[in-house]
Amino acid sequence: MRGFLPxxxxxxxxxxxxxSSEDKWKARGLLAIIIILNLxxxxxxxxxxxxxxxxxxxxxTKDADAFTNLLLLGHRSEGGSYLPGFSVVAALFIVVAVYQxxxxxxxxxxxxxxxxxxxxxxxxxxxxYYRMALTHGGADNPDQRIAxxxxxxxxxxxxxxxGLMNSVxxxxxxxxxxxxxxxxxxxFGVSIPGYLxxxxxxxxxxxxxxxxxxxRKLIGLNFNQQRREADFRFSLVRVRENVExxxxxxxxxxxxxxxxxxxxxxxxxxxxxxxxxxxxxxFTAGFGQVATIFPFIVAAPAYFxxxxxxxxxxxxxxxxxxxxxxxxxxxxxxxxxAAWRATVERLTGFHQAVDEAHAASLxxxxxxxxxxxxxxxxxxxLGLPNGRVLTENASLRVEPGEAVxxxxxxxxxxxxxxxxMAGIWPFGAGTVTQPDGEALFLPQRPYMPLGSLRRVVCYxxxxxxxxxxxxxxxxxxxxxxxxxxxxxxxxxxERSLSGGEQQRLSVARxxxxxxxxxxxxxxxxxxxxxxxxxxxxxxxxxxxxxxILSIAHRPAVAAFHDRVLRLADGRLxxxxxxxxxx
Numbered sequence: 001m002r003g004f005l006p007x008x009x010x011x012x013x014x015x016x017x018x019x020s021s022e023d024k025w026k027a028r029g030l031l032a033i034i035i036i037l038n039l040x041x042x043x044x045x046x047x048x049x050x051x052x053x054x055x056x057x058x059x060x061t062k063d064a065d066a067f068t069n070l071l072l073l074g075h076r077s078e079g080g081s082y083l084p085g086f087s088v089v090a091a092l093f094i095v096v097a098v099y100q101x102x103x104x105x106x107x108x109x110x111x112x113x114x115x116x117x118x119x120x121x122x123x124x125x126x127x128x129y130y131r132m133a134l135t136h137g138g139a140d141n142p143d144q145r146i147a148x149x150x151x152x153x154x155x156x157x158x159x160x161x162x163g164l165m166n167s168v169x170x171x172x173x174x175x176x177x178x179x180x181x182x183x184x185x186x187x188f189g190v191s192i193p194g195y196l197x198x199x200x201x202x203x204x205x206x207x208x209x210x211x212x213x214x215x216r217k218l219i220g221l222n223f224n225q226q227r228r229e230a231d232f233r234f235s236l237v238r239v240r241e242n243v244e245x246x247x248x249x250x251x252x253x254x255x256x257x258x259x260x261x262x263x264x265x266x267x268x269x270x271x272x273x274x275x276x277x278x279x280x281x282x283f284t285a286g287f288g289q290v291a292t293i294f295p296f297i298v299a300a301p302a303y304f305x306x307x308x309x310x311x312x313x314x315x316x317x318x319x320x321x322x323x324x325x326x327x328x329x330x331x332x333x334x335x336x337x338a339a340w341r342a343t344v345e346r347l348t349g350f351h352q353a354v355d356e357a358h359a360a361s362l363x364x365x366x367x368x369x370x371x372x373x374x375x376x377x378x379x380x381x382l383g384l385p386n387g388r389v390l391t392e393n394a395s396l397r398v399e400p401g402e403a404v405x406x407x408x409x410x411x412x413x414x415x416x417x418x419x420x421m422a423g424i425w426p427f428g429a430g431t432v433t434q435p436d437g438e439a440l441f442l443p444q445r446p447y448m449p450l451g452s453l454r455r456v457v458c459y460x461x462x463x464x465x466x467x468x469x470x471x472x473x474x475x476x477x478x479x480x481x482x483x484x485x486x487x488x489x490x491x492x493x494e495r496s497l498s499g500g501e502q503q504r505l506s507v508a509r510x511x512x513x514x515x516x517x518x519x520x521x522x523x524x525x526x527x528x529x530x531x532x533x534x535x536x537x538x539x540x541x542x543x544x545x546x547x548i549l550s551i552a553h554r555p556a557v558a559a560f561h562d563r564v565l566r567l568a569d570g571r572l573x574x575x576x577x578x579x580x581x582x
Contacts, residue, residue, distance in 0.1 A: 007341055010348045015157055018114050030107045037100040038162055042169045044093050049177060049318045052081050057311035060258040104158060112154045119146050119350070127424045128357035134385055134426070141230035145350045149226065149343050156340035164329060171326035178319040182299075182313060196320055199298055204327030207287050211331040215280040218335060221273045222342035228269055232262045245555065277335060284331055291328070297319030364426040368433045374399050375421070375517055375547060380430035382416050390416050392569075392570035400435070400516070403540070405558050407575065408567035414551045415443075417567065418521050421549075437516025442523040446506040448494040454487040457508055466512050477538055478508040479531070499526035507535050511542055518543065520550040529556055536560040 019027060039278060051070065054077065058066035069075035074084040123129050123142060130143065175197055182196030192198060239255055246255055247297065295317040303313045330337070365380060380394040390413030398404050401412060408414050419425040421432050422441055448456055453464045456472055472484040480501065497505065503526050508520055518539070524532040533556065540560060558564050566574040 001099050002087060004209045007344060011344045013472065014153065014344060014347055017118070018111055021114060023110060023114055024049060025111060027107065030103055034100060034107065034162065035165065036101050039098050039169060040096050041093065041100065042166060044089055045322065046173050046177065048089060051086060051089065053311035053315035055310055055311070056314045060310045092464065098420055108154050108158055112150055112359055115150045115154065116146060122354045126358045126361040128354045130424055131357040131360050131426055132353050135168050140227055141234055142228035142350060144233065145346055151346055152343045153351060156336060156343060160333060160340060165332060167326040167329040174319045178323050181316045181319060196316065197323065198297060199489050200320055200324040201327060203294065204324055208330045210283060211280065211334045213383055214283050215334045215338060217278065218273065218276050218280065218338035219341050221269060222339045225269050225273060226342060226346060228266045230287060235259055236264050243322040257351050280335060284566055287331060291321060291324050320435050333386035340351040360426045364428050365420050365430040365432050367423040368431065370436050373435045375419055375435055376433045378431045380417065380420060380428065382413055382420055382425065385427060390570065394567065394570065394572045396572055398490055398547050398549055400546050400547055405550045405552060405561040406567055406571050407552065407564060412567045414567050418519055418551065438513065438520065439517040440510055440513050440515035441519040442506045442510065444522040444525050446502045448502065452488050452490050453483060453493065454492050458504060458512060459509065461513060470512060474508040474511040478504045479512060479543065480508060500531070503527060507539065510539065514543060515546060518546050518548045520548065521552055529554065532557065
């Protein structure tokens with residue numbers, strides 16, 4: 001864990017962009033109003049100390065009129081000073097406190113909305129999410145960091161920041177009150193003015209130092225807890241997303257063992273947090289209890305000597321407690337600060353990983369757009385994250401409307417070549433030229449986004465781009481006409497549809513999108529030979545101007561392509577279709 005100053009710089013780096021964003025004026029306006037309301041609450045607390053002094057003096061002197069007036073609308077003393085009644089101050093305090101909380105929450109919502117939007121944009125931009133998943137480094141569980149850590153960061157930053165500001169203002173305000181009440185104390189012949197202020201300062205500094213010694217381990221424990229909670233939640237999601245595979249394998253005992261193991265890590269760390277919190281609470285609870293009686297102890301000699309009345313004693317106690325509480329802000333908020341620091345560390349790690357992923361977008365094969373009518377890949381040297389080389393100087397050219405089939409052994413690099421041609425593979429070198437026109441990639445396992453069937457079929461287009469008649473026709477041609485009445489139904493389609501149905505649906509997507517360049521990575525492998533022939537025939541008929549680049553293992557697919565290439569020993573070489581078995 002890094003030092004405190006670097007941590008503060010990280011926290012400011014996370015917070016600063018919002019306050020200079022397009023939402024800055026509304027955010028600054030809200031914050032200004034919240035600050036004014038907070039200062040008003042501090043001012044009313046100061047006023048209440050003077051009210052307490054007058055109220056307890058009225059009780060001591062048995063002044064019923066002053067007692068009643070101080071409870072109701074207000075009272076004017078013999079010296080001419082006026083104090084509003086408790087009912088007036090309390091009513092105003094309630095209104096200010098309610099709107100301070102309401103506007104604070106409104107600012108939290110706006111800030112979190114902006115922060116989540118920015119993180120989503122950065123994470124999805126330049127395929128950062130993909131590269132982060134490939135390298136398995138930098139930021140575990142990005143979903144948890146975006147969903148949960150943003151909420152914790154915004155909430156903690158505002159609450160701790162405003163709390164610290166309140167403590168500073170309270171400290172300044174009540175030091176003035178306490179200094180005037182405490183007088184001077186002589187120690188070893190030296191007169192110390194405002195001695196109660198110095199006692200409160202020493203008491204608070206000692207408490208802060210001890211709280212840090214006792215509670216600093218909570219920072220690392222909170223960081224680990226968030227990570228382990230996210231790991232456990234991710235494991236549960238994995239089970240939910242792969243229910244059929246687990247059931248078919250009878251893998252329930254293995255899954256339960258794995259889930260219990262991950263939850264065990266959560267519990268182990270939680271017990272460590274509990275032990276550390278127990279130690280810190282022993283100290284902070286004791287510190288707070290002593291602070292309740294401590295001002296009476298230090299002010300009692302003056303009261304019993306008759307130098308101050310009961311009201312002044314109570315006012316002194318309140319002022320001392322406010323000064324001591326403000327100075328002890330770190331002590332009372334240490335666990336919250338520790339959790340906030342862990343959140344900042346996780347969000348900082350996320351941004352660093354995204355920045356590294358964006359930098360990696362400059363690596364790998366060079367991607368050029370336009371400038372050619374043909375899709376080309378030249379001198380492609382592709383490898384895996386572990387350094388293993390898949391292709392050496394592989395080159396490919398596909399003309400508009402041409403159909404090319406790539407065959408080769410599993411693991412030879414066919415799918416990696418497709419990823420490089422899509423511009424998302426960062427490991428390697430070469431040049432890819434993508435001509436104008438939309439490209440669509442259909443992998444062996446189609447992606448089924450959340451939402452309605454309409455959204456699933458039209459993906460990656462917005463559903464509004466296609467009419468019901470177009471969607472229904474595409475489904476019918478792909479052999480899924482029975483699904484047409486369910487366009488607005490939302491379901492877990494990756495589980496509702498079989499593997500073959502999902503691949504038919506991806507073909508329906510191609511019919512809707514009508515891409516200029518269509519990549520099929522074993523996109524019909526889950527279908528029988530007859531259905532595969534039918535769909536390839538459909539694609540060639542419905543998309544005559546579309547270039548098709550396929551990866552397949554079945555030799556029969558070659559009949560639907562103009563050329564066949566084989567990827568072997570890192571190179572692409574032509575294959576005579578007549579030499580391919582039917």
